[in-house]
Amino acid sequence: MFKAFYDFKRFRYIHSLISNHEMFDVTNTTIVRKTACFFSDELDVYIDTSDGVNDDLGIQEYCARMLRCIQISKGKRFLFFKAAHSNIWSKNLESLAESNNGKVIPFFKWSFNDNFYSYVLPNIEKFRKMSPESSIDYDIGMFADFRKKYSYPKPSKLDKRISWQDHEYFQIEGTSPSTGNYEIDSRSAILDKLKESNYTILVGSRGYQEYISASMHCSATINPPGIGEYTSRMMDQTAIGNLIILRKNSYDHGISWKDYIPEVDFHENSWEESYNNVLDDRSLWIEKGVYYYEKHWSPTSIFDYFISNIKIACDQ
Numbered sequence: 001m002f003k004a005f006y007d008f009k010r011f012r013y014i015h016s017l018i019s020n021h022e023m024f025d026v027t028n029t030t031i032v033r034k035t036a037c038f039f040s041d042e043l044d045v046y047i048d049t050s051d052g053v054n055d056d057l058g059i060q061e062y063c064a065r066m067l068r069c070i071q072i073s074k075g076k077r078f079l080f081f082k083a084a085h086s087n088i089w090s091k092n093l094e095s096l097a098e099s100n101n102g103k104v105i106p107f108f109k110w111s112f113n114d115n116f117y118s119y120v121l122p123n124i125e126k127f128r129k130m131s132p133e134s135s136i137d138y139d140i141g142m143f144a145d146f147r148k149k150y151s152y153p154k155p156s157k158l159d160k161r162i163s164w165q166d167h168e169y170f171q172i173e174g175t176s177p178s179t180g181n182y183e184i185d186s187r188s189a190i191l192d193k194l195k196e197s198n199y200t201i202l203v204g205s206r207g208y209q210e211y212i213s214a215s216m217h218c219s220a221t222i223n224p225p226g227i228g229e230y231t232s233r234m235m236d237q238t239a240i241g242n243l244i245i246l247r248k249n250s251y252d253h254g255i256s257w258k259d260y261i262p263e264v265d266f267h268e269n270s271w272e273e274s275y276n277n278v279l280d281d282r283s284l285w286i287e288k289g290v291y292y293y294e295k296h297w298s299p300t301s302i303f304d305y306f307i308s309n310i311k312i313a314c315d316q
Helices: 014-017 066-075 092-099 112-130 186-195 208-214 233-240 271-280 283-294 298-313
Strands: 002-005 024-027 035-039 043-048 079-082 101-104 136-144 152-153 181-184 201-203 220-223 244-247
Touching: 002 186, 014 024, 014 298, 035 066, 043 066, 043 298, 066 079, 066 092, 066 101, 079 298, 092 101, 092 298, 112 208, 112 233, 136 186, 136 233, 186 201, 208 233, 220 233, 220 271, 233 244, 233 283
Parallel strands: 002 024, 043 079, 079 101, 136 201, 136 220, 220 244
Antiparallel strands: 002 035, 035 043, 152 181
């Protein structure tokens, strides 16, 4: 039996499955921010739902959450399921876990948007029937607020493995003065590339229902990276049967999405050719995306993956 502590709303995608399973005794309490904690006598388990780090920064992810979990587990074996996992930028986290009786396991990012649950999920089949080619008016949809600038905190003066804010966020010993922030302008950089092309583009922030409706009039929508590479649009568009394109990035899920959701490297001079190749296979990519959502990204699939990895660890 695991004593489970997490914010029910943040984990609502799999909350009912966790709370109804005999393995868990669940409490709506957060112990580590943006993290679900599961404690047993022999093994502790954590689910980290943070964003990871934008590939453009070229830095390893901070380790404060991991350090806090290591502190809580006190030498006990633990699993650290990481929703946004990079085979490049999560290396320090993996090394730290392994040296402290733990293991990092790539997990799955999902939506935190209330509207996804109240508007998309109840109407998912209806949306999938509403995307005929005759309704396409734009080549590209880029639905984001470009007035909003993203920043990411720089390292602590006391410990380069964490940010200057993390002492407070994760109860890490010591304090650090502000060392400033990295500025992230990935969205505008992609938009500038798009504007230089001959594509017709629908751009801008909208209310959720208007955004969903507008996206159905675009051959493809682009997932605009922010603090990390993922946004909830990735799940929105895959779920309703629209084509979503991510910029090429190092992040992946526990069961890879890379063969099911297309990527385009906007840093390459040939990005338009890559984009056209995706559009040429639009119907196939949509079919693949829906398959991935149903087969690997559904609550049941995610939960089964979670439980199977816990059982493997318990048997070792």
